[in-house]
Amino acid sequence: MLLGLDCSTQSLSALILDTQAGTIVTQSSVNFEANLPQHQTTSGFVRGDHDGEVFSSPLMWLDALDLLLSRLVDEGMDLSQITAISGSGQQHATVYLNSTFSDTLAALDPQSDLSSQLAPCLSRSLSPIWMDSSTSEECAEIAAAMGGDEEMGRRTGSTTTQRFSGPQIRRFFKQSPDAWAATDRIHLTSSFLASVLAGKSVAIDHGDGAGMNLMNLRSGEWDETALAATAPGLAEKLPPLAASSTVAGTLANYFVEKYHFSPKAKVILWSGDNPCSLVGMGAASPGKMVISLGTSYTLFAAMDQPRTDPDGYGHVFGNPCGNFMSLICFHNGALCSERLKNSLGLSWEEFDQHASVPPTADSQPSLPFFEAEITPLAPAAPQDATTIRSLLDGQFLNMLARSQWMGTVPNSIYVTGGTSQSHGVCQTIANIFNANVQRMETNASAALGAAMRAGHAPGYSLEALEASFTQPMQDSLVTPDANAVAIYQRMAPRFDATLKQHLSTPT
Numbered sequence: 001m002l003l004g005l006d007c008s009t010q011s012l013s014a015l016i017l018d019t020q021a022g023t024i025v026t027q028s029s030v031n032f033e034a035n036l037p038q039h040q041t042t043s044g045f046v047r048g049d050h051d052g053e054v055f056s057s058p059l060m061w062l063d064a065l066d067l068l069l070s071r072l073v074d075e076g077m078d079l080s081q082i083t084a085i086s087g088s089g090q091q092h093a094t095v096y097l098n099s100t101f102s103d104t105l106a107a108l109d110p111q112s113d114l115s116s117q118l119a120p121c122l123s124r125s126l127s128p129i130w131m132d133s134s135t136s137e138e139c140a141e142i143a144a145a146m147g148g149d150e151e152m153g154r155r156t157g158s159t160t161t162q163r164f165s166g167p168q169i170r171r172f173f174k175q176s177p178d179a180w181a182a183t184d185r186i187h188l189t190s191s192f193l194a195s196v197l198a199g200k201s202v203a204i205d206h207g208d209g210a211g212m213n214l215m216n217l218r219s220g221e222w223d224e225t226a227l228a229a230t231a232p233g234l235a236e237k238l239p240p241l242a243a244s245s246t247v248a249g250t251l252a253n254y255f256v257e258k259y260h261f262s263p264k265a266k267v268i269l270w271s272g273d274n275p276c277s278l279v280g281m282g283a284a285s286p287g288k289m290v291i292s293l294g295t296s297y298t299l300f301a302a303m304d305q306p307r308t309d310p311d312g313y314g315h316v317f318g319n320p321c322g323n324f325m326s327l328i329c330f331h332n333g334a335l336c337s338e339r340l341k342n343s344l345g346l347s348w349e350e351f352d353q354h355a356s357v358p359p360t361a362d363s364q365p366s367l368p369f370f371e372a373e374i375t376p377l378a379p380a381a382p383q384d385a386t387t388i389r390s391l392l393d394g395q396f397l398n399m400l401a402r403s404q405w406m407g408t409v410p411n412s413i414y415v416t417g418g419t420s421q422s423h424g425v426c427q428t429i430a431n432i433f434n435a436n437v438q439r440m441e442t443n444a445s446a447a448l449g450a451a452m453r454a455g456h457a458p459g460y461s462l463e464a465l466e467a468s469f470t471q472p473m474q475d476s477l478v479t480p481d482a483n484a485v486a487i488y489q490r491m492a493p494r495f496d497a498t499l500k501q502h503l504s505t506p507t
């Protein structure tokens, strides 16, 4: 059996695969806000004192890991049957550790818990996450030191991007020199949690490493020019980079004793949630386009060669199964639907009924930017969406416009993430993209992809794993409606023109 974990913005999830039976044995999730109220987050994050600062807590992720594993044991799962474990982390978030980290990991005491043992290892108590937009000054400084943003894009696959790890690291270096000096190691969410499982500091994989503005996309090594432009002495603080399929080691004794795992269980490097989701959606080979509808909305696809977005919004990340993936990310994702649903006093079923009402020629898509948007860079919208139809139309017309650089939309788009449970949202995507939309058996595609990667690394064939676990859900096919397609085709250029009036100057 294979275990996949997913530490995303709002929750930590586990998914266990039985490869012989070809079944998902169990899925379980710890919701940060609801289940770990002592960390005082809203939807898994807290805002900082300065504009645009958004943080999460590595200690909360550790508490979630202990809670999730104890729940699995309490539910009767025999974790000794797990042969390999991997995971997926929200991308870009950085964890700052002092020189005690490695020794503490090597001696974790199963009589105690993870967070109290690892708390003294943090040189910064909180982690800036992907929602943070406080680094425009640092982006400008890094881009200037690189000799222009085009050079950053050419080397790392993305122009200098506010939420990426490099600009976040530079801000910490500038703001907290003492804590910076005490920092011995900087991990991502993914490599931090993989290190905890392996009981030693492990590498950052190429999939997630590409989201840092620090990795040279062609060599798969740290880019010395980008490191020097970001912070002095950074090379010594970063772990090595390695292929996503690297077996980091066996599971630390802490988990063997406490949760009765096998001491032979292998730990495979973790990756980012979008790279893992690419695998979990059966889209690791080019040809499938995926829209992930989680806290962030993302659109991504596998690529043989890195191709960049001329407008600078798209990213190239590592595909955990080799080569590359393209991605665009929207800040105003699932939490916009949730906010509008709550303000209208609706249940998700009622939300879905509104989302299923077809558009008319008079429909007015609204700028859906409750929060300042990153794709495109735009301030929070002057008008709030007041109807579900106008919110969804604005969100997905923007997604269509910003995805043009990726090339032709395939006949089918595969959707995942919390909001993909809404049929009306799937119908909206089908109508706006003029493509079939399909869901998979689980919307936990990042955890599924992590479990598949755990199996693929020690030798399972990817094709066999895809055949067993990434088939579209029966009866989930949503086809475009010709009338709605025609309405959206007329609406799209008008809406994009409106949108462009509200853009910020890119950093």
Ligand SMILES: Nc1ncnc2c1ncn2[C@@H]1O[C@H](COP(=O)(O)OP(=O)(O)O)[C@@H](O)[C@H]1O
Pocket: 008, 009, 010, 011, 293, 294, 295, 296, 334, 335, 337, 338, 348, 349, 417, 418, 419, 420, 421, 422
């Ligand atoms: N039945 C539903 N219909 C539409 N959206 C939903 C439904 N249930 C949950 N959601 C949305 O899914 C979001 C969580 O998605 P998820 O993929 O778990 O997020 P993440 O992986 O980023 O933590 C919630 O914020 C909520 O807005």
Ligand SMILES: O=C(CO)[C@@H](O)[C@H](O)COP(=O)(O)O
Pocket: 008, 009, 010, 089, 090, 091, 092, 130, 163, 211, 272, 273, 274, 294, 295, 296, 297, 298, 329
């Ligand atoms: O910033 C990005 C991708 O570049 C986000 O997609 C994060 O990876 C967070 O993911 P979710 O928690 O929304 O899945």
